[in-house]
Amino acid sequence: MGHELKTERELSLDFLRVCEAAAIAAARTMGQGDRKYSDQVAVEAMREVMDTVPMRGRIVIGEGERDEAPMLYIGEELGGRGASDDLRAEFPEVDIAVDPLEGTNLCALGANNAIAVLAAAERGGLLNAPDIYMDKIVVGPSSRGVIDIDAPVRDNLKNIARRLGRDIEDLTVIVLDRSRHKKLINEVREAGARIRLISDGDLSAGISAAVAGTNIHALMGIGGAPEGVLTAAAMKCLNGEIQARLIFDPERLGVDKDKVPEQEEVIARLKEMGINDPNKIYDTDDLAPGKKIIFAATGVTDGALLRGVRFFGSGKRTHSLVMTTESKHIRFVDTVHVEGGPDAVIRF
Numbered sequence: 001m002g003h004e005l006k007t008e009r010e011l012s013l014d015f016l017r018v019c020e021a022a023a024i025a026a027a028r029t030m031g032q033g034d035r036k037y038s039d040q041v042a043v044e045a046m047r048e049v050m051d052t053v054p055m056r057g058r059i060v061i062g063e064g065e066r067d068e069a070p071m072l073y074i075g076e077e078l079g080g081r082g083a084s085d086d087l088r089a090e091f092p093e094v095d096i097a098v099d100p101l102e103g104t105n106l107c108a109l110g111a112n113n114a115i116a117v118l119a120a121a122e123r124g125g126l127l128n129a130p131d132i133y134m135d136k137i138v139v140g141p142s143s144r145g146v147i148d149i150d151a152p153v154r155d156n157l158k159n160i161a162r163r164l165g166r167d168i169e170d171l172t173v174i175v176l177d178r179s180r181h182k183k184l185i186n187e188v189r190e191a192g193a194r195i196r197l198i199s200d201g202d203l204s205a206g207i208s209a210a211v212a213g214t215n216i217h218a219l220m221g222i223g224g225a226p227e228g229v230l231t232a233a234a235m236k237c238l239n240g241e242i243q244a245r246l247i248f249d250p251e252r253l254g255v256d257k258d259k260v261p262e263q264e265e266v267i268a269r270l271k272e273m274g275i276n277d278p279n280k281i282y283d284t285d286d287l288a289p290g291k292k293i294i295f296a297a298t299g300v301t302d303g304a305l306l307r308g309v310r311f312f313g314s315g316k317r318t319h320s321l322v323m324t325t326e327s328k329h330i331r332f333v334d335t336v337h338v339e340g341g342p343d344a345v346i347r348f
């Protein structure tokens with residue numbers, strides 16, 4: 001295979017291909033009602049293409065520990081397939097966080113906002129977050145610096161509204177529709193802001209909050225920690241902000257004690273991972289400290305920012321977002337994957 005050394009900007013187009021492949025595979029299963037299968041095909045497609053990227057890649061956020069995930073497990077090394085050892089030694093070392101299908105349920109039901117997503121950075125550029133819950137607040141560039149995850153919800157909303165030059169009543173906040181968010185939802189309502197409750201997918205919601213024109217102004221609440229790292233990588237490219245904290249207290253999660261691991265157990269596991277303060281508040285740079293970050297996402301189903309995969313007689317069409325911190329290019333990429341031979345008609 002004709003491998004050559006690539007710059008970060010060029011690698012970003014390889015990662016675009018990786019996300020496109022995962023999204024296409026997942027989209028084929030849309031509405032089948034089988035979330036596990038949708039996830040599995042996305043993982044397989046993502047891994048297959050990612051292994052061809054000219055890099056020495058290492059998964060830091062993936063499908064789980066090695067013993068529970070056969071592919072894209074944490075610590076898996078991939079990339080540079082087919083390259084000679086000499087050439088491979090010159091490939092850049094890259095840490096990768098993946099979520100081959102964010103919103104497995106959304107895809108299985110054919111609901112909006114399922115995406116295939118990944119972030120890449122130089123070694124150590126992405127926090128090796130544990131797969132537990134994380135409380136998050138995500139805002140766009142205008143509201144950077146005025147949010148505080150420990151402040152009352154009303155104060156945060158007041159500050160966001162002021163920065164956006166509008167009333168709190170004109171804000172829309174996205175919150176995952178979970179019983180653990182009862183108090184948060186009440187507080188947002190009392191402050192007067194509008195709420196969009198979503199069934200799944202707080203990563204794509206966080207990205208929407210950082211892009212003006214989506215009419216989403218903040219994401220608040222508890223979702224997954226791995227997705228928090230991916231969100232942070234996107235914020236670095238979009239000039240947005242995330243603040244976050246790991247959550248493992250059953251009371252905060254609104255679940256029975258026996259539904260989650262013992263708190264002492266979690267604290268010990270975090271220590272092993274090098275996290276000594278389990279209550280630490282993470283900012284964007286803590287979660288994604290990398291200087292050279294690449295973020296790529298492809299729509300699986302239609303969403304606020306990205307269209308879903310469309311299939312037609314002579315191919316398919318994907319819509320993606322690809323960004324890098326270095327070049328500060330935010331690319332919305334509309335790709336037609338032509339399959340129909342010389343007579344295939346390409347439509348605008």
Ligand code: VTB
Binds near residue numbers: 178202225228
């Ligand atoms: C899901 C999912 C989110 O967090 O809610 C999950 O939709 C965890 O919450 O996008 P539950 O266990 O209550 O479903 C995310 O995966 C990511 O933060």
